[in-house]
Amino acid sequence: MSCPHAIRELSPTPLLRLRAHPLRIALVGNPNVGKSVVFGRLTGRYVTVSNYPGTTVAVTRGRSTVGAEVCDIIDTPGVNALEGPLSEDEKVTRDLLQGGGVELVVQIADARNLRRALTLTSQLADVGLPMILVLNMIDEARARGVDVDAAGLSDELGIPVIEAVAPEGRGMSELRDALAVPARASAASDCGQTHVEWADAMTRRFRTVGQMSLGRVQEWLGRAVREPLTGIPALLIVLYLTYLVVGVFGAQTLVGLLEEDLFGRYLNPWAAAAASHIPSAAARDFLVGDYGLISMGLTYAIAIVLPVVTTFFLVFGFLEDSGYIPRLAIFSDRLFRAMGLNGRAVLPMVLGLGCDTMATMTTRILATPKERLIAILLLALGVPCSAQLATIMGILGGISFAALVTLFAVVLSQMVLVGFLAARVLPGDRSDFVMELPPLRMPRLRNIVTKTLVRVKWYLGEAVPLFLIGTVLLFVLDRVGGLDAIASASRPVVTGLLGLPPRAAEVFVMGFLRRDYGAAGLFKMAHDGSLSNVQAVVALTVMTLFVPCVANFLMIVKERGLRIGLAILSFVTLIAVGTGVALNALLGALHVSF
Amino acid sequence: MSRSEHSAGVHKLSALRPGTRGRIVRVTRDLTGRTERLAALGVTPGATVRLLQTFPGIVFECDQTELAVERTVAHAIFIELD
Numbered sequence A: 001m002s003c004p005h006a007i008r009e010l011s012p013t014p015l016l017r018l019r020a021h022p023l024r025i026a027l028v029g030n031p032n033v034g035k036s037v038v039f040g041r042l043t044g045r046y047v048t049v050s051n052y053p054g055t056t057v058a059v060t061r062g063r064s065t066v067g068a069e070v071c072d073i074i075d076t077p078g079v080n081a082l083e084g085p086l087s088e089d090e091k092v093t094r095d096l097l098q099g100g101g102v103e104l105v106v107q108i109a110d111a112r113n114l115r116r117a118l119t120l121t122s123q124l125a126d127v128g129l130p131m132i133l134v135l136n137m138i139d140e141a142r143a144r145g146v147d148v149d150a151a152g153l154s155d156e157l158g159i160p161v162i163e164a165v166a167p168e169g170r171g172m173s174e175l176r177d178a179l180a181v182p183a184r185a186s187a188a189s190d191c192g193q194t195h196v197e198w199a200d201a202m203t204r205r206f207r208t209v210g211q212m213s214l215g216r217v218q219e220w221l222g223r224a225v226r227e228p229l230t231g232i233p234a235l236l237i238v239l240y241l242t243y244l245v246v247g248v249f250g251a252q253t254l255v256g257l258l259e260e261d262l263f264g265r266y267l268n269p270w271a272a273a274a275a276s277h278i279p280s281a282a283a284r285d286f287l288v289g290d291y292g293l294i295s296m297g298l299t300y301a302i303a304i305v306l307p308v309v310t311t312f313f314l315v316f317g318f319l320e321d322s323g324y325i326p327r328l329a330i331f332s333d334r335l336f337r338a339m340g341l342n343g344r345a346v347l348p349m350v351l352g353l354g355c356d357t358m359a360t361m362t363t364r365i366l367a368t369p370k371e372r373l374i375a376i377l378l379l380a381l382g383v384p385c386s387a388q389l390a391t392i393m394g395i396l397g398g399i400s401f402a403a404l405v406t407l408f409a410v411v412l413s414q415m416v417l418v419g420f421l422a423a424r425v426l427p428g429d430r431s432d433f434v435m436e437l438p439p440l441r442m443p444r445l446r447n448i449v450t451k452t453l454v455r456v457k458w459y460l461g462e463a464v465p466l467f468l469i470g471t472v473l474l475f476v477l478d479r480v481g482g483l484d485a486i487a488s489a490s491r492p493v494v495t496g497l498l499g500l501p502p503r504a505a506e507v508f509v510m511g512f513l514r515r516d517y518g519a520a521g522l523f524k525m526a527h528d529g530s531l532s533n534v535q536a537v538v539a540l541t542v543m544t545l546f547v548p549c550v551a552n553f554l555m556i557v558k559e560r561g562l563r564i565g566l567a568i569l570s571f572v573t574l575i576a577v578g579t580g581v582a583l584n585a586l587l588g589a590l591h592v593s594f
Numbered sequence B: 001m002s003r004s005e006h007s008a009g010v011h012k013l014s015a016l017r018p019g020t021r022g023r024i025v026r027v028t029r030d031l032t033g034r035t036e037r038l039a040a041l042g043v044t045p046g047a048t049v050r051l052l053q054t055f056p057g058i059v060f061e062c063d064q065t066e067l068a069v070e071r072t073v074a075h076a077i078f079i080e081l082d
Helices: A035-043 A088-098 A111-127 A138-143 A150-157 A172-178 A195-206 A216-226 A228-275 A281-288 A293-322 A325-338 A343-352 A356-365 A369-382 A386-399 A401-425 A445-479 A482-489 A491-497 A504-513 A515-528 A533-545 A550-560 A562-589 B002-007 B034-040 B071-075
Strands: A023-029 A060-066 A069-075 A104-110 A131-136 A146-148 A161-163 A207-209 A434-437 B010-012 B021-027 B048-053 B058-062 B065-069 B077-081
Touching: A023 A035, A023 A088, A023 A111, A035 A060, A035 A069, A035 A104, A035 A131, A035 A172, A088 A111, A088 A356, A104 A111, A111 A131, A111 A138, A111 A146, A111 A195, A111 B034, A131 A138, A131 A150, A131 A172, A138 A146, A150 A161, A150 A195, A161 A172, A195 A207, A216 A228, A216 A325, A216 B048, A228 A281, A228 A293, A228 A325, A228 A386, A281 A293, A281 A445, A293 A386, A293 A445, A293 A515, A325 A343, A325 A401, A325 A434, A325 B065, A343 A356, A343 A369, A356 A369, A356 A550, A369 A401, A369 A533, A369 A550, A369 A562, A386 A401, A386 A515, A386 A533, A401 A533, A401 A562, A434 B034, A445 A482, A445 A504, A445 A515, A445 A550, A482 A491, A482 A504, A491 A504, A491 A562, A504 A515, A504 A533, A515 A533, A533 A562, A550 A562, B010 B021, B021 B034, B058 B071, B065 B071, B071 B077
Parallel strands: A023 A069, A023 A104, A104 A131, A131 A161
Antiparallel strands: A060 A069, A146 A207, A434 B065, B010 B077, B021 B048, B021 B077, B048 B058, B058 B065
């Protein structure tokens, strides 16, 4: 039942011609099919690539040349549909396609999931732009016994269909050649069928499924991490290994090497010796004093936080690419439902452990405004980012395991409580839990290393300047007596109710610039011996629940508006201080000293 | 029609045991656009299904996609056993 191609008039449009702007090519496809890998292959630009849907939440552009022509390649968030009820990132892609900002569509498809891909192909055909179809992951499809007749499909659709394995670069030169000869696709509307009926018929004609030869190991591992009896122990092992790499190797071994040896023995003494030639005492202090750019700003950023974020990003990159993280949704769905969310929320929450600011953007993968708001609130309230998490582990790990457990228990229970109340107070609904689980894969070392390097570079570019600005701010405040003023103004709360030394007030000021900066300040205080065990637990609990850092706050404002941003800010501060006060009183009453 | 379907071995996905294989015959509509969202993931009549797990969440393979859903969603998916 072939349908006539002639219904849709194909005018031969020469694509090589003079233009006011470069040819704009959009990469479109279902989530997690490898659009960003193809983007990287075509443009040479790196965008984060992971093995779960929703890694790309905003449109990314890059340049490429096809033959003699310069093109703009546009990477888009994954879409399951362009019609019917759409998520926020699906709307982004649809608006881009319908808004006339694109001349050519390259649909990237997961060759294993031809039916789903063709349902989308059919909807894309209705947009009326010239198209090319790329069947990606053709190797994994064959391994699963799925075979697609690409030539037959190409004849039927009237567009180039290319087989590819993008991470290895297979099919990319064919794609470049095809970019010059795209055509409008003929699909469901040309046959008077629905998109699904058409995709179903096409799949039956052009796909054969032979004997499943999915690896035994993969099948076994998939079952092991999915079923509660083995999955919960597996999760504990993953957490413990993460703790070993980040909390012990990163936060203790590496930080020890850098902070005590490199900075403590060499750099800071050298800097102090060099600075002693500077005649002005103020200038000397500015560099190597209590709030010196080198002795504080650089030491915190490079010696305390950098080793921790680097080890964290390595582990995190591995987990991201393995496809493990989305499977946690199976276990957490019930808990999240009590908090007005569903299991999907596990993605932004776990990503928040990397960086809350990025995770706030990822809440776009949630279906309803209420879910997005609750997720943003919980991220701001309780999810510690990588740097903060590791300083927590670095400090409390050195005290006792009970101290660490106390902090996480308090923070988690606050999140559950706030989520539970928010679910009842805020208007709106939660959506059904329906989530695609990406295939479990052995991560590619190259991608993990690249991703970690990009993230470390991002940390150095984004965080280090803020650490330095913060140090300057503290230096100036200290000079004009501002720190004393803040310390005495906050004394009733900080010293009185929280039972902390007055200097802790400074650390909270630093914590607003970046939470990891504040946490690094606490790390230093704990090392100096100016915090008792109980004080360390209380201060870190407050810091963890405390206001989001400036970058996170700005992202909340960007996503949800200033009014909600300010509301979240004041609410979170209130909860943080309140919880700290209660915890301090409770620990005192119980005579706990860890 | 639903009566005859039942006698022909049609069951809700939520009522099946892990390991069961079959084919989707119907997805009940509701007002939230659930059917469309499931269809976009490939959960449409004709798709082959293999149930993998029922607790704590329902996990099944639909064609080549592994999906996790909550129970109320699984109530809406009707399967004809192989």
